[in-house]
Amino acid sequence: MIKKYRQRSLVFLFVVALPLLVSSPTFSQKRDAFRIDYTVKVAIIDAQLFHVTADVKNINEPQLDLSLPTWTPGWYTVENYFKNVLRFTVTDAKGNRLQPRMIRKQTWRVDTKGLDGIKVEFDYRASVLALNQAKITKDFAFFTGTELFLEAAKHRTSPSNVRFDVPSGWKIISALKETSDPMTFTAPDYDTLVDCPTEMGRFDLTQFQVEGKPHYLVTTPTGALSKDKADQFSVMLGKVASAQGAIFGGLPYEKYVYFYFFSRPESNAGGALEHLNSHVAFAFSPNPEFMIGTASHEFFHLWNVKRFRPAEMWPYDYSRENETPLLWVSEGFTNYYGSLALYRAGLRTRPQFLASVEAAINGVESNEARSYISPADSSVSTWVGYDTPVAFGISYYTQGQNLGALLDLSILHDSGGKFALDDVMLALYRDFYQKGRGFTTEDMIAIVSRFTKRDYHDFYRKYVSGVEVPSYDTILGYAGYKVESSSLKTAEMGFDVDDSPAGLKITSVVDGGSAQKAGLRTGDILLGVDELDIRKDGASVLTRLQERIGRRVKLAVKRAAADETLDVEVGSRSEMGYKIREIPDATAEQLTIRERWLRVSH
Numbered sequence: 001m002i003k004k005y006r007q008r009s010l011v012f013l014f015v016v017a018l019p020l021l022v023s024s025p026t027f028s029q030k031r032d033a034f035r036i037d038y039t040v041k042v043a044i045i046d047a048q049l050f051h052v053t054a055d056v057k058n059i060n061e062p063q064l065d066l067s068l069p070t071w072t073p074g075w076y077t078v079e080n081y082f083k084n085v086l087r088f089t090v091t092d093a094k095g096n097r098l099q100p101r102m103i104r105k106q107t108w109r110v111d112t113k114g115l116d117g118i119k120v121e122f123d124y125r126a127s128v129l130a131l132n133q134a135k136i137t138k139d140f141a142f143f144t145g146t147e148l149f150l151e152a153a154k155h156r157t158s159p160s161n162v163r164f165d166v167p168s169g170w171k172i173i174s175a176l177k178e179t180s181d182p183m184t185f186t187a188p189d190y191d192t193l194v195d196c197p198t199e200m201g202r203f204d205l206t207q208f209q210v211e212g213k214p215h216y217l218v219t220t221p222t223g224a225l226s227k228d229k230a231d232q233f234s235v236m237l238g239k240v241a242s243a244q245g246a247i248f249g250g251l252p253y254e255k256y257v258y259f260y261f262f263s264r265p266e267s268n269a270g271g272a273l274e275h276l277n278s279h280v281a282f283a284f285s286p287n288p289e290f291m292i293g294t295a296s297h298e299f300f301h302l303w304n305v306k307r308f309r310p311a312e313m314w315p316y317d318y319s320r321e322n323e324t325p326l327l328w329v330s331e332g333f334t335n336y337y338g339s340l341a342l343y344r345a346g347l348r349t350r351p352q353f354l355a356s357v358e359a360a361i362n363g364v365e366s367n368e369a370r371s372y373i374s375p376a377d378s379s380v381s382t383w384v385g386y387d388t389p390v391a392f393g394i395s396y397y398t399q400g401q402n403l404g405a406l407l408d409l410s411i412l413h414d415s416g417g418k419f420a421l422d423d424v425m426l427a428l429y430r431d432f433y434q435k436g437r438g439f440t441t442e443d444m445i446a447i448v449s450r451f452t453k454r455d456y457h458d459f460y461r462k463y464v465s466g467v468e469v470p471s472y473d474t475i476l477g478y479a480g481y482k483v484e485s486s487s488l489k490t491a492e493m494g495f496d497v498d499d500s501p502a503g504l505k506i507t508s509v510v511d512g513g514s515a516q517k518a519g520l521r522t523g524d525i526l527l528g529v530d531e532l533d534i535r536k537d538g539a540s541v542l543t544r545l546q547e548r549i550g551r552r553v554k555l556a557v558k559r560a561a562a563d564e565t566l567d568v569e570v571g572s573r574s575e576m577g578y579k580i581r582e583i584p585d586a587t588a589e590q591l592t593i594r595e596r597w598l599r600v601s602h
């Protein structure tokens with residue numbers, strides 16, 4: 001089949017190409033296409049300096065604008081990477097210095113009249129190990145393309161090679177595509193180039209195959225994840241990849257790289273960050289059971305946000321904030337599918353999946369801000385407080401996760417079990433990503449309305465751009481569940497925390513509360529409560545405070561370099577709590593929807 005098609009194409013090419021050759025007098029003088037090839041050298045380890053050389057070739061315009069990104073997609077914070085740049089120079093082919101003009105922050109205009117090529121060189125101080133920063137240590141170097149590579153205006157689709165120059169004995173692993181030279185990698189266009197992290201130096205590498213494609217688990221520092229655990233984690237990662245790939249008809253990349261750091265991030269950019277065919281994560285502890293939750297979320301992003309993406313980020317504008325009202329889909333549905341894929345992969349039980357649905361309901365409904373800030377608005381405003389605390393907010397991760405379950409069940413109900421949220425994901429992938437465009441809220445409403453033969457504007461008006469409380473009982477009822485709400489006495493310590501791999505960071509302390517009286521301060525890292533270790537068990541430790549209402553507990557905190565222990569009384573407050581329960585006399589129709597919702601194989 002393929003062979004036959006090729007022969008026909010060749011004949012066709014020959015016939016049409018011949019007249020072109022004859023009629024085009026400039027053909028033989030046709031210029032080679034514009035491209036930028038890079039050398040990234042680990043130049044001075046002690047000074048944490050990369051030396052970057054950008055060879056700009058085949059220029060055919062009087063001036064060229066070159067820009068360094070201000071942010072890394074996925075981490076919605078402007079970082080202005082030029083702050084790490086030293087000795088930025090531009091020279092012509094003879095080595096003469098050219099003086100570029102900065103026309104915007106981080107954008108240089110170079111006079112290139114009569115020049116075929118120029119060379120840009122600079123040093124880059126890589127001193128912060130974080131998801132959206134670069135780092136050089138004596139053992140390894142790490143960066144993502146957004147920190148080092150220049151966007152040439154109007155040449156975003158031009159390819160690049162990147163050659164690495166590293167200390168002897170250092171290995172290299174990159175999400176970029178390999179070439180025949182082990183030190184050189186390649187990218188077909190600028191967006192791919194900057195979306196690929198690279199690590200050089202000493203690290204552990206575990207390779208495994210999924211659907212015949214190579215997958216690489218990179219763990220740093222060496223020895224942090226034992227071989228047994230790396231193998232165990234790889235098996236889990238493979239199951240998650242297959243479960244998620246089934247929704248989209250397979251895995252859309254040539255290789256995938258998982259970068260895992262078992263150390264503390266050196267800025268607020270900890271946790272994990274998705275890329276086109278890789279993700280980077282900071283892990284609490286070498287525990288695959290714990291790590292797989294994050295991995296499943298980040299992996300789903302390779303479709304949701306890295307491929308099908310809100311129109312406001314298509315293409316990404318690297319020079320400034322890209323606000324979109326759709327991050328509740330990009331992050332919230334990724335939370336929902338992160339959890340659902342673990343269930344489908346056999347790594348979580350049905351009660352565990354339902355508990356995640358319940359947790360999202362409670363997460364939204366226990367937050368006062370839910371009555372003021374819609375999922376669309378919390379998406380747009382993320383740039384205000386993505387990695388810094390805000391006075392009053394609600395997470396579109398939780399809002400979107402909650403809406404993911406509600407929409408999944410509504411679509412199943414309205415289509416008589418024929419379609420589900422999976423079909424919406426696949427439609428966004430095929431009708432938008434594969435057609436080279438981003439999607440809008442209206443596009444998504446049209447897809448959902450098409451599958452359900454119902455107008456979903458109302459759903460969006462109430463729950464997406466509005467702040468109405470959904471009828472959980474009705475929607476969960478489609479699958480034979482009910483949602484019981486009751487007033488609960490919940491533990492109240494008088495502080496707020498934010499999840500961070502360094503531990504739980506105290507983001508605010510209530511004036512006059514028991515924590516403040518005990519000396520707790522904003523910025524402290526909570527390490528443990530009594531015998532419970534947050535570094536091992538994560539934020540779930542705080543739910544155990546429920547059992548200790550009215551008692552005094554010992555809070556272990558890290559403050560600057562010192563560890564301290566504070567004696568705090570656990571107070572309480574009343575709030576509504578929601579529990580998902582099976583309806584004992586569910587109808588056959590409800591049970592059909594339930595089994596369709598929670599079916600394991602695709």
Ligand SMILES: [Zn+2]
Pocket residue numbers: 274297298301330331334
């Ligand atoms: Zn995410």
